[in-house]
Amino acid sequence: MIGFDTDLLIVGGGPGGIAAALCARQQGLSVVVADPRASPIDKACGEGLMPGGLAVLKSLGVDPVGMPLRGINYLDEQRRAEAPFRNGPGRGVRRTTLHAAMTDQAKQNDVDWIATKVDDVRQDAEGVTAGGIRARWLIAADGLHSVVRRAVGISCVAGSPRRYGLRWHYQVPAWSEFVEVYWSRWGEAYVTPVEPGLVGVAILSPHRPQLDWFPSLAARLADFQRGPARGCGPMRQLVSRRVAGRVLLVGDAAGYEDALTGEGVSLAVKQAEAAVAAIVGDNPMSYERAWHSITRRYRLLTRGLVLASAWQPARRAVVPACCALPAVFDRAVHLLAH
Secondary structure (H helix, E strand, O other), rough: OOOOEEEEEEEEEOHHHHHHHHHHOOOOOOOOOOOOOOOOOOOOOOOOEEEHHHHHHHOOOOOHHHHEEEEEEEOOOEEEEEEEEEOOOOOEOHHHHHHHHHHHHHHHOOOEEEOOOOOOOEEEEOEEEOOOEEEEEEEEEOOOOHHHHHHHOEEEEOOOOEEEEEEEEEOOOOOEEEEEEOOOOOOOEEEEEEOOOOEEEEEEEOOOOOHOOHHHHHHHHOOOEOOEEEEEEEOHHHHHEOEOOOOOOHHHHHHOOOOOOOHHHHHHHHHHHHHHHHHOOOOOOOHHHHHHHHHHHHHHHHHHHHHHHOOOHHHHHHHHHHHOOOOHHHHHHHHHHO
């Protein structure tokens, strides 16, 4: 490999980046992951793996310890709508547990790591140089506010409404095998079991998140210890394109609607697989088409829900509508879980 340090440089060592590394190793590519953070990396996250995303992870040799997820419940203070997953369970996995499992699998597959922050990217017709590494290709998986994306001239703006997320862990025995989504007039709370004695609670809202918006949930958690908060946002990032020469964007860096439908990790893993396929085929623009196909259902449904719920009368009608139209709710959950 004269003139190159590696076939693929991946900037960002989160789930999307490591999934790309594992996919690339399966295809026989040499891989270097650049990330200044020590493993395991934590992040504000709903921590629920949809069945489709879990299946892709297993195909990469990653089977993280967690709690089975049988479906999704939408709740308000009076009603509950339930939609089981049709094709087997997903899994609630603590973000650090997932990252540790993925990192271990990557290192077993001879993925190299460098602890460096990449803030400059130069490329030509043959390759890319960043972080002191010369590679044939680069995958950027460095998050919502991607430095690589900016460095290669891909435009991005924060969309509206601007929503933010905050996540805590509560030391409480899991009471459900479903992801519970509590709706209030100000935001949504996602409750995901991640360990036998631990649940994650993530609140999404345009406002400063408050557990008191959800009285029944607040009462259930009142006597249990809460861990530190982690936040992120604004979540909606409108990215003009996913490919610039020999640089491809994966995960949150590639554009994001909202965490409302809980698919972030699953989508990142599927995008990683598609990006590596485009690289192996020496056809990077095929990834742009694949990205649109992979994310279409998520983008349409999530955007529709976010826009509808921005109007208070419609927001109050979400859970009643799901209760009144269970087949529609079930179908929507099935499409997102696939």
